[in-house]
Amino acid sequence: MDSPTRYGVGGTVAVCDGVEHRWQNTGNVLEGAVKPDAVQVEATIMELRSRPGLPLPYFHALHNEEVALKG
Numbered sequence: 001m002d003s004p005t006r007y008g009v010g011g012t013v014a015v016c017d018g019v020e021h022r023w024q025n026t027g028n029v030l031e032g033a034v035k036p037d038a039v040q041v042e043a044t045i046m047e048l049r050s051r052p053g054l055p056l057p058y059f060h061a062l063h064n065e066e067v068a069l070k071g
Contacts, residue, residue, distance in 0.1 A: 007033070014045070036071035040064060 009027020043063045048055035 034069060036069050038066055038068055041067050 007027075007029045009025055009029075012023075012025060014023070041064070043061075045060040045062075046057050047060065049058045
């Protein structure tokens with residue numbers, strides 16, 4: 001669990017409608033890059049807020065959890 005290796009599986013667009021929804025995401029990494037084991041996953045909810053110049057990130061939530069990858 002102390003590995004510095006991280007893999008991103010992409011993101012999705014979410015529109016707030018005031019109702020709680022189940023969310024899931026899938027992705028792929030290079031074959032053989034990971035093996036079935038306990039891993040740490042992270043989910044972040046962020047929006048880009050318009051400002052003069054470049055939009056700036058505003059973080060709403062961040063959650064980390066240990067999960068088990070199955071082969």
